[in-house]
Amino acid sequence: MTDQSVAIRIQALAPAFAEAAQAWASRLALPLDGEAEFALQVGDHGLQMVDLGPQAPGPVRVDFVEGAVAHRRQFGGGSGQMIAKAVGIQPGVRPTVLDATAGLGRDAFVLASLGCEMKLIERQPIIAALLEDGLGRALRDAEVAPIAARMTLHCGNAIELMAAWQGEAPQVIYLDPMFPHRDKSALVKKEMRLFRPLVGDDLDAPALLAAALALASHRVVVKRPRKAPIIEGAKPSHALEGKSSRYDVYAKKALKG
Known part of the structure:
Protein backbone atom coordinates (compact mmCIF):
# COMPACT_ATOMS: atom_id res chain seq x y z
CA MET A 1 0.00 0.00 0.00
CA THR A 2 1.03 3.63 -0.31
CA ASP A 3 3.51 4.74 2.33
CA GLN A 4 1.75 7.81 3.73
CA SER A 5 5.08 9.21 4.95
CA VAL A 6 6.05 9.82 1.30
CA ALA A 7 4.77 13.20 0.08
CA ILE A 8 3.28 13.04 -3.42
CA ARG A 9 1.29 15.63 -5.34
CA ILE A 10 -0.60 15.62 -8.63
CA GLN A 11 0.61 18.11 -11.22
CA ALA A 12 -0.88 19.20 -14.56
CA LEU A 13 1.91 19.94 -17.04
CA ALA A 14 -0.32 22.36 -18.98
CA PRO A 15 -3.68 24.06 -18.37
CA ALA A 16 -5.33 21.63 -20.78
CA PHE A 17 -4.63 18.80 -18.33
CA ALA A 18 -5.98 20.54 -15.22
CA GLU A 19 -9.29 18.67 -15.29
CA ALA A 20 -7.59 15.28 -15.67
CA ALA A 21 -5.18 16.16 -12.85
CA GLN A 22 -8.12 17.07 -10.61
CA ALA A 23 -9.77 13.72 -11.40
CA TRP A 24 -6.64 11.76 -10.50
CA ALA A 25 -6.17 13.84 -7.32
CA SER A 26 -9.71 13.00 -6.21
CA ARG A 27 -9.38 9.35 -7.10
CA LEU A 28 -6.01 8.83 -5.40
CA ALA A 29 -6.68 11.25 -2.50
CA LEU A 30 -3.55 13.26 -3.32
CA PRO A 31 -3.07 17.06 -3.19
CA LEU A 32 -2.65 19.28 -6.26
CA ASP A 33 -0.10 21.54 -4.60
CA GLY A 34 2.16 21.88 -1.57
CA GLU A 35 5.57 20.49 -0.66
CA ALA A 36 6.24 17.02 -2.07
CA GLU A 37 9.06 14.59 -2.74
CA PHE A 38 7.38 13.13 -5.83
CA ALA A 39 4.86 14.29 -8.41
CA LEU A 40 2.39 12.31 -10.46
CA GLN A 41 2.24 14.44 -13.60
CA VAL A 42 -0.47 14.59 -16.26
CA GLY A 43 0.60 15.74 -19.72
CA ASP A 44 0.98 14.98 -23.42
CA HIS A 45 2.53 11.59 -22.70
CA GLY A 46 -0.17 10.54 -20.24
CA LEU A 47 0.54 9.90 -16.57
CA GLN A 48 4.12 9.88 -15.27
CA MET A 49 5.88 9.72 -11.92
CA VAL A 50 8.84 11.97 -11.21
CA ASP A 51 11.22 12.48 -8.29
CA LEU A 52 11.35 16.18 -7.43
CA GLY A 53 14.67 15.97 -5.58
CA PRO A 54 18.05 17.25 -6.78
CA GLN A 55 19.88 15.12 -9.37
CA ALA A 56 16.74 13.02 -9.77
CA PRO A 57 16.34 10.70 -12.74
CA GLY A 58 13.75 11.46 -15.39
CA PRO A 59 10.08 10.53 -15.21
CA VAL A 60 8.75 6.97 -15.33
CA ARG A 61 5.63 6.11 -17.29
CA VAL A 62 4.12 2.96 -18.74
CA ASP A 63 4.55 2.91 -22.52
CA PHE A 64 3.61 -0.24 -24.42
CA VAL A 65 3.70 1.48 -27.83
CA GLU A 66 7.26 2.82 -28.08
CA GLY A 67 10.62 2.42 -26.40
Whole structure:
Protein backbone atom coordinates (compact mmCIF):
# COMPACT_ATOMS: atom_id res chain seq x y z
CA MET A 1 0.00 0.00 0.00
CA THR A 2 1.03 3.63 -0.31
CA ASP A 3 3.51 4.74 2.33
CA GLN A 4 1.75 7.81 3.73
CA SER A 5 5.08 9.21 4.95
CA VAL A 6 6.05 9.82 1.30
CA ALA A 7 4.77 13.20 0.08
CA ILE A 8 3.28 13.04 -3.42
CA ARG A 9 1.29 15.63 -5.34
CA ILE A 10 -0.60 15.62 -8.63
CA GLN A 11 0.61 18.11 -11.22
CA ALA A 12 -0.88 19.20 -14.56
CA LEU A 13 1.91 19.94 -17.04
CA ALA A 14 -0.32 22.36 -18.98
CA PRO A 15 -3.68 24.06 -18.37
CA ALA A 16 -5.33 21.63 -20.78
CA PHE A 17 -4.63 18.80 -18.33
CA ALA A 18 -5.98 20.54 -15.22
CA GLU A 19 -9.29 18.67 -15.29
CA ALA A 20 -7.59 15.28 -15.67
CA ALA A 21 -5.18 16.16 -12.85
CA GLN A 22 -8.12 17.07 -10.61
CA ALA A 23 -9.77 13.72 -11.40
CA TRP A 24 -6.64 11.76 -10.50
CA ALA A 25 -6.17 13.84 -7.32
CA SER A 26 -9.71 13.00 -6.21
CA ARG A 27 -9.38 9.35 -7.10
CA LEU A 28 -6.01 8.83 -5.40
CA ALA A 29 -6.68 11.25 -2.50
CA LEU A 30 -3.55 13.26 -3.32
CA PRO A 31 -3.07 17.06 -3.19
CA LEU A 32 -2.65 19.28 -6.26
CA ASP A 33 -0.10 21.54 -4.60
CA GLY A 34 2.16 21.88 -1.57
CA GLU A 35 5.57 20.49 -0.66
CA ALA A 36 6.24 17.02 -2.07
CA GLU A 37 9.06 14.59 -2.74
CA PHE A 38 7.38 13.13 -5.83
CA ALA A 39 4.86 14.29 -8.41
CA LEU A 40 2.39 12.31 -10.46
CA GLN A 41 2.24 14.44 -13.60
CA VAL A 42 -0.47 14.59 -16.26
CA GLY A 43 0.60 15.74 -19.72
CA ASP A 44 0.98 14.98 -23.42
CA HIS A 45 2.53 11.59 -22.70
CA GLY A 46 -0.17 10.54 -20.24
CA LEU A 47 0.54 9.90 -16.57
CA GLN A 48 4.12 9.88 -15.27
CA MET A 49 5.88 9.72 -11.92
CA VAL A 50 8.84 11.97 -11.21
CA ASP A 51 11.22 12.48 -8.29
CA LEU A 52 11.35 16.18 -7.43
CA GLY A 53 14.67 15.97 -5.58
CA PRO A 54 18.05 17.25 -6.78
CA GLN A 55 19.88 15.12 -9.37
CA ALA A 56 16.74 13.02 -9.77
CA PRO A 57 16.34 10.70 -12.74
CA GLY A 58 13.75 11.46 -15.39
CA PRO A 59 10.08 10.53 -15.21
CA VAL A 60 8.75 6.97 -15.33
CA ARG A 61 5.63 6.11 -17.29
CA VAL A 62 4.12 2.96 -18.74
CA ASP A 63 4.55 2.91 -22.52
CA PHE A 64 3.61 -0.24 -24.42
CA VAL A 65 3.70 1.48 -27.83
CA GLU A 66 7.26 2.82 -28.08
CA GLY A 67 10.62 2.42 -26.40
CA ALA A 68 12.07 -0.66 -24.70
CA VAL A 69 8.81 -2.59 -24.46
CA ALA A 70 8.08 -2.14 -28.17
CA HIS A 71 11.62 -3.21 -29.04
CA ARG A 72 11.27 -6.36 -26.97
CA ARG A 73 7.92 -7.12 -28.60
CA GLN A 74 9.48 -6.89 -32.06
CA PHE A 75 12.93 -8.35 -31.43
CA GLY A 76 12.80 -10.07 -28.04
CA GLY A 77 12.90 -13.71 -29.09
CA GLY A 78 9.20 -14.58 -29.06
CA SER A 79 8.23 -17.86 -27.44
CA GLY A 80 11.92 -18.73 -26.99
CA GLN A 81 12.20 -16.20 -24.13
CA MET A 82 12.83 -17.69 -20.72
CA ILE A 83 9.64 -16.20 -19.26
CA ALA A 84 7.64 -17.91 -22.02
CA LYS A 85 9.22 -21.26 -21.22
CA ALA A 86 8.67 -20.70 -17.49
CA VAL A 87 4.92 -20.15 -17.82
CA GLY A 88 4.61 -23.13 -20.16
CA ILE A 89 4.11 -21.56 -23.59
CA GLN A 90 4.64 -24.20 -26.27
CA PRO A 91 3.18 -25.03 -29.69
CA GLY A 92 -0.60 -24.98 -29.31
CA VAL A 93 -0.46 -23.96 -25.64
CA ARG A 94 -1.13 -20.41 -24.45
CA PRO A 95 -2.12 -20.69 -20.78
CA THR A 96 -4.32 -18.19 -19.00
CA VAL A 97 -2.05 -16.26 -16.64
CA LEU A 98 -2.61 -14.14 -13.54
CA ASP A 99 0.26 -11.71 -12.91
CA ALA A 100 -0.36 -11.05 -9.22
CA THR A 101 2.49 -8.52 -8.85
CA ALA A 102 1.98 -6.56 -12.06
CA GLY A 103 4.16 -3.50 -11.38
CA LEU A 104 4.64 -1.58 -14.64
CA GLY A 105 3.22 -4.49 -16.62
CA ARG A 106 6.25 -5.35 -18.76
CA ASP A 107 6.27 -9.09 -18.15
CA ALA A 108 2.49 -9.30 -18.54
CA PHE A 109 2.75 -7.43 -21.85
CA VAL A 110 5.37 -9.88 -23.12
CA LEU A 111 3.08 -12.82 -22.31
CA ALA A 112 0.05 -11.05 -23.82
CA SER A 113 2.05 -10.34 -26.98
CA LEU A 114 2.69 -14.09 -27.23
CA GLY A 115 -1.06 -14.80 -27.03
CA CYS A 116 -1.78 -15.39 -23.34
CA GLU A 117 -4.95 -14.00 -21.78
CA MET A 118 -3.65 -11.98 -18.83
CA LYS A 119 -5.20 -10.79 -15.60
CA LEU A 120 -3.05 -8.32 -13.64
CA ILE A 121 -3.17 -7.33 -9.98
CA GLU A 122 -1.26 -4.33 -8.61
CA ARG A 123 -1.80 -3.29 -5.00
CA GLN A 124 0.05 0.05 -4.98
CA PRO A 125 -2.56 2.57 -6.19
CA ILE A 126 -0.12 4.95 -7.89
CA ILE A 127 1.65 2.18 -9.79
CA ALA A 128 -1.76 0.78 -10.74
CA ALA A 129 -2.73 4.25 -12.03
CA LEU A 130 0.40 4.42 -14.20
CA LEU A 131 -0.36 0.96 -15.55
CA GLU A 132 -4.02 1.79 -16.20
CA ASP A 133 -2.97 4.92 -18.09
CA GLY A 134 -0.43 2.98 -20.17
CA LEU A 135 -2.99 0.32 -21.05
CA GLY A 136 -5.49 3.00 -22.06
CA ARG A 137 -3.00 4.57 -24.46
CA ALA A 138 -2.05 1.14 -25.83
CA LEU A 139 -5.71 0.41 -26.60
CA ARG A 140 -5.77 3.52 -28.80
CA ASP A 141 -2.84 2.30 -30.93
CA ALA A 142 -3.93 0.13 -33.86
CA GLU A 143 -0.90 -2.17 -33.73
CA VAL A 144 -0.72 -2.68 -29.97
CA ALA A 145 -4.45 -2.62 -29.13
CA PRO A 146 -5.02 -6.37 -29.76
CA ILE A 147 -2.28 -7.17 -27.23
CA ALA A 148 -3.52 -4.69 -24.62
CA ALA A 149 -7.02 -6.12 -25.03
CA ARG A 150 -5.70 -9.39 -23.58
CA MET A 151 -4.68 -7.58 -20.36
CA THR A 152 -7.24 -6.91 -17.60
CA LEU A 153 -6.06 -4.88 -14.61
CA HIS A 154 -7.32 -5.09 -11.02
CA CYS A 155 -6.08 -2.85 -8.20
CA GLY A 156 -6.02 -4.48 -4.79
CA ASN A 157 -4.30 -6.90 -2.44
CA ALA A 158 -3.40 -9.98 -4.47
CA ILE A 159 -3.52 -12.33 -1.46
CA GLU A 160 -7.08 -11.24 -0.66
CA LEU A 161 -8.19 -11.23 -4.31
CA MET A 162 -6.80 -14.72 -4.92
CA ALA A 163 -8.45 -16.06 -1.75
CA ALA A 164 -11.83 -14.69 -2.89
CA TRP A 165 -11.39 -15.63 -6.57
CA GLN A 166 -14.62 -16.18 -8.50
CA GLY A 167 -14.91 -18.19 -11.70
CA GLU A 168 -12.38 -20.35 -13.47
CA ALA A 169 -8.95 -20.38 -11.86
CA PRO A 170 -5.96 -19.12 -13.87
CA GLN A 171 -3.83 -21.95 -15.22
CA VAL A 172 -0.62 -20.13 -14.29
CA ILE A 173 0.06 -17.52 -11.62
CA TYR A 174 3.15 -15.37 -12.10
CA LEU A 175 4.85 -13.61 -9.16
CA ASP A 176 7.70 -11.12 -9.14
CA PRO A 177 7.84 -9.86 -5.53
CA MET A 178 9.90 -6.78 -4.77
CA PHE A 179 13.39 -7.81 -3.70
CA PRO A 180 16.52 -5.78 -2.77
CA HIS A 181 17.72 -5.59 -6.40
CA ARG A 182 21.38 -5.51 -7.26
CA ASP A 183 20.75 -4.78 -10.95
CA LYS A 184 23.02 -1.96 -12.11
CA SER A 185 21.06 -0.90 -15.20
CA ALA A 186 20.09 2.77 -15.23
CA LEU A 187 16.44 1.91 -15.92
CA VAL A 188 16.10 -0.33 -12.89
CA LYS A 189 17.88 2.16 -10.67
CA LYS A 190 15.58 4.93 -11.87
CA GLU A 191 12.45 2.94 -11.19
CA MET A 192 13.69 1.59 -7.86
CA ARG A 193 14.50 5.11 -6.70
CA LEU A 194 10.94 6.15 -7.49
CA PHE A 195 9.02 3.12 -6.30
CA ARG A 196 10.90 1.60 -3.39
CA PRO A 197 9.84 4.46 -1.05
CA LEU A 198 6.25 3.67 -2.01
CA VAL A 199 6.24 -0.12 -1.85
CA GLY A 200 9.27 -1.29 0.15
CA ASP A 201 10.09 -4.99 -0.05
CA ASP A 202 7.36 -7.61 -0.29
CA LEU A 203 7.63 -9.06 3.21
CA ASP A 204 4.44 -11.05 2.63
CA ALA A 205 5.95 -13.02 -0.28
CA PRO A 206 5.49 -16.40 1.52
CA ALA A 207 1.77 -15.69 1.97
CA LEU A 208 1.56 -14.55 -1.65
CA LEU A 209 3.14 -17.80 -2.83
CA ALA A 210 0.83 -19.89 -0.65
CA ALA A 211 -2.26 -18.09 -2.01
CA ALA A 212 -1.04 -18.57 -5.58
CA LEU A 213 -0.40 -22.28 -5.06
CA ALA A 214 -3.89 -22.67 -3.64
CA LEU A 215 -5.51 -21.00 -6.68
CA ALA A 216 -3.47 -21.85 -9.81
CA SER A 217 -4.72 -24.92 -11.64
CA HIS A 218 -1.44 -25.87 -13.34
CA ARG A 219 1.62 -23.98 -12.08
CA VAL A 220 3.04 -21.01 -10.22
CA VAL A 221 6.10 -19.18 -11.52
CA VAL A 222 8.21 -16.89 -9.30
CA LYS A 223 10.77 -14.52 -10.80
CA ARG A 224 13.79 -13.92 -8.58
CA PRO A 225 17.23 -12.35 -8.86
CA ARG A 226 19.50 -15.19 -9.98
CA LYS A 227 21.27 -15.67 -6.63
CA ALA A 228 18.33 -14.89 -4.36
CA PRO A 229 17.00 -17.58 -2.02
CA ILE A 230 13.72 -19.27 -2.85
CA ILE A 231 10.63 -17.88 -1.13
CA GLU A 232 9.96 -19.53 2.21
CA GLY A 233 7.39 -22.32 1.93
CA ALA A 234 6.90 -24.94 -0.74
CA LYS A 235 9.94 -25.92 -2.81
CA PRO A 236 9.92 -25.34 -6.58
CA SER A 237 9.88 -28.38 -8.84
CA HIS A 238 12.53 -26.84 -11.08
CA ALA A 239 14.09 -23.50 -12.04
CA LEU A 240 15.20 -21.74 -15.21
CA GLU A 241 18.26 -19.57 -14.72
CA GLY A 242 19.46 -16.64 -16.83
CA LYS A 243 22.25 -14.11 -16.47
CA SER A 244 20.52 -11.94 -13.87
CA SER A 245 17.14 -13.57 -13.18
CA ARG A 246 15.78 -16.98 -12.24
CA TYR A 247 12.30 -18.45 -12.65
CA ASP A 248 11.27 -20.87 -9.91
CA VAL A 249 8.53 -23.13 -11.27
CA TYR A 250 6.03 -24.83 -8.95
CA ALA A 251 4.31 -27.43 -11.13
CA LYS A 252 0.89 -28.82 -10.18
CA LYS A 253 -0.36 -30.29 -13.46
CA ALA A 254 0.96 -30.58 -17.04
CA LEU A 255 -0.14 -27.90 -19.52
CA LYS A 256 -1.55 -29.46 -22.69
CA GLY A 257 -2.91 -28.06 -25.93
